Amino acid sequence: MIDLTLHILRATLSSATPVMLAALGGMFTYYANIFNIAMEGMMLTGAFFAVYGSYFFGDWAIGTLFAVLSGLLMAALFAFFAIYLRCDEFITGIGINMLALGWTTYALRSTFNVKGALISAKIVPLPKWRVPILDLFEPIGSIISGHPFLLYLSFAIAVVLEIVIFNSRFGLHLRATGEDPEATKSAGINPIKIKLLATVLCGILSSLAGVYLSLGYVALFSENMSNGRGWISLAIIILVKGRPISILGLSLIFGLFESIGLILQHYKLAPQFAAMTPYIATLFVLYLYGKRKRKMEW
C-alpha cells in the first residue's frame, strides 16, 4: 500500500508537468486577453517534432530544439490569423488544433511508415536527474528524485513566472494589455507587440509540454498523443484566473487524478473509463467554480 501511494505520488508529479507547462504558456495569452485554445495543437506538434529530432539526430537536445521551433511556427500561425488578420480567436485555435492532429498523424505515417505509434530505441529520451540531497530522505527522494530534468525546470518556471507576472515590467504591461488595450496604448505600450510576445511564449511552453510527453514521460510518439491535455490546461487557467502559482497547485491535483486513473487500469477497470478521470475531475472543478460564481452574481 505504501509502495502504491509512493508510486501514485511520483506519477502525480510526472502527470502534472505537461499540463502545467501548457497552462503556463496559456497563462500568457490569458493575461493578454487572447482567447487561445491552441495549446493542445502546439503541444502535439511539440511532441512529434521532439521525437523527430531525437530519432534522426540521436540527441534529445536537438529534439527539444525542433519541438520549440515547431511551437514557434504554430504560434506564428496563430498570431498571423488571430492577431494580424483579426480572425476569430476561437476558430483560429480550432484550426491550429486540427492542423496539428492531421499534420502529425500524416507525418508519422509518411516519415516512419508506422500507424498508431512510433516506438524505437533510436529515440533518445530526456536525461533524468537524481537530486542527491533528497535521495537521503526516503521516501521523499523516491517521489521527487530521478525525474527528467524538464520536470524540475517546469516547477521552477512556475515559481519564476509568479514573480515575473506581478513584479516585472513585462508582467505589468501584459496584464494592462489584457485588461484595457486602449489604455495600455495610451501609456505608450504597443499592445499588439505584447500580444505577439504572449503568443510566442505560449508556443514555446506548450511545445515543451509536448517534449515532456514524448521524450520525458515515455520515449515514443503516438497519434493524438496530447489527448486533451491542452484543454485541461485551458480549464486550469480559467479556473485560477491565470495565476501561475495556482496553476502549479491545480496541475498537481489533475496530475493526481490522472495517475490514479492510470493505476486503476491495473485493477480490472476499463482503461477507457480510467482515462476519463481527469476529464471528470475537470467537470467537477468547473462545477464548483460555476456554483461559486453564480452565488456572486445577482
Added chain:
Amino acid sequence: MAYIQMTKIYKIYPPNVVALSGVDLSLDKGEIHSVIGENGAGKSTLMKILYGMIKPSSGEIMVNGQRVQITSPLEAIKLGIGMVHQEFMLIPSFHVYENVILGQEKSIAGFIKKKQAANHVQEIIDRYGFKIDSNKLVSQLSVAAQQKVEIIKQLYRKADILILDEPTAVLTPQESDELFEQIIELKRQGKTIVFISHKLDEVLKISDRITVLRKGQKIATVENKNISAAELAKMMIGRPLSYQIKKSQSKPKREILSVENLSVRSRKSDKEILSDVNIYVRNGEVVGIAGIEGNGQYELVQCIIGKIKPDSGRIVINNADVTALSIRERRRIISYVPQDRKYVGLALKATILENLIMTHHLKKEFHKGFLSLNWKKAKSHAKDVTKQFEVIYRDLDEQPMVLSGGNQQKVVVAREFSLGSDLIVLDQPTRGLDIASTEYIHRLILEMRNADKGILLVSADLDELMQLSDRLYVIRDGRIVAHFDPNEVDAHTVGTYMLGAAG
C-alpha cells in the same frame, strides 16, 4: 513666439467626412487655453492630433519653433504633451502608482521596485497638492479621484502641456471647483493647460484665452476679457441660444408612480444598493433623481422596469401594485428610455422600422391575424412618429447604426413617448448628444409633462435636472438623502448632498 503652433490642420475621413478643415491653434507657455465647440465640432480630433493619436490629413505642428511630426502618444510625451481623456485610460485592477508608472517604469533587470515606485508617485502627488493614496486600487477611487490619477500620470511623464478633454463632464459642482483650483495651481507651477469643454460658464471662469470650433472649422480665438457666455454660444452654434426653459407651475392631482420602502441587496458584495427608498411621481410633473453615478440610481430604474427584483418594498403604478409583474407586463404601462441607447434602447441590427414598432407591437391594433404584424399599419405609424419627433433618416429599412447619436436617441424617444403611457422613465436621456438634440429632447420632456404625464428623470447632468425638474431627489449610497424644489436651491447645495458633505 507661441509655445505650440498648429497650422492649417485638416482631417478628412474617406470618402468625404471632414472632421477638421484648416484649423489653427496656438498655445502660449503657462496659459489656460480653452477649446470649445459642440459635440462633433472637432475639439477632440484636434487634440488627439496634437497628442499623436490621430494622424492629420495635412497641416503643420511646431513646438518651440521646431517643426515636429507627432506620430504616437509616446512622441507627444517626449515633447512634453500629455492628455487626459474623457474616457479614462486607467487599468481598474491596478494600484494608483502602477497606473501612473505604466509604460515608463524604472526597473532593474526588468523588475520593478514596487515600494520605491509607490513612494516616487506619492511625492509627485504631494508636490501638486493632490490628495490621493498611491497604494489604493484605482477601482476603489471615485471618478473625480480617477481623473486626478490621469493628471498625475501626465505629470509623472513630465508633461508641460496638459490637455484635459471635457474634464468636468463627470464631476459634481464641488468636484469641478476643486479641479479648477488644481488647474490654477498647475498653471502657477508653469504648466500650460488646454481645457476642452462645452460648458461656457466654466470656460469663462478659468481661461486666459478661448478658441471656438464649429463643424471642423476654427471660428475665433479670443482673450477672456469682456466676453459673455451668450457671445460664445453664438460663435459655437452659429445662432443665438434659444434655449431658456420656461415652465408653468405644475398642478399634479394624482400619484402615478409610488416606490415604497424599496430595498435591494447585492448578492455579490452583500451590500445594500438601495435602502428603504421612498419616492413618488405625480401626473404633470418631472421628478429628477440626482446623484453621483453608481449610488443606486441605475438599480432604482431597473427595479421600476422590472429587471431587478427588490428584496423588499413595493412599486405601485396607477394605484396597481406591479412589484410582482414581469418586464413585459410593466412595459404596457411604462415608457422607458434607458441609459444605454445602443444596446438596450435599440436593436442595432434590426431596421429603424422594427425599432420604432417594438413594444407597440404588443398592442392589438398592430396585430394581423394570429401571429403576424400589420406591417402596413406599422409603417404608417413609424412615418407619423418620425415626422412628429423630427427623426432624420433615409429609409425605414436601414439599421439605426447609420443614424447620428442624436437621431438614434430620437428613435428611442419617439417610440417611447408615442406609447402614451402615463409614466415615463428617463435614464440619462441626453448623454453624449449635441446641443441641438439635447435642447429638442428637453423640449419634448416638457411637452410630455404638460400633456399630464408623470416623468421620472435620472441624469448625471445636474444642470439638466435643475432646469427640468419640478421636484428633485438626491440619492447617495442607495438612500434618498434629500428632496427639494429646484427653484429653492442652487446646484451647489444639491452637490453637497450628492457628495454626502451636508450634515
